[in-house]
Amino acid sequence: MTDDNNIARCHECKRPLTVIDYHSEPLTGCMTCNLWGPPGKGSRWKRLPEEDLRELHRSIRGPGE
DSSP states (O other), X not given: OOOGGGSOBOTTTOOBOEEEEEXXXXXXXXXXXXXXXXXXXXXXXXXXXXXXXXXXXXXXXXXXX
């Protein structure tokens, strides 16, 4: 059983954060808010280009969804 209190969540929408490999750079962030940063570091967050975010959504949902 997972303890929901220990899951890292987005500060904006409170959804669980996702870890991705973005051009060989690991990033942790929120697919809903499009805010991303290096895992475990307190650096500034950035937004992915819209085209990259759409492709990320497609890769997770699968083709045709």
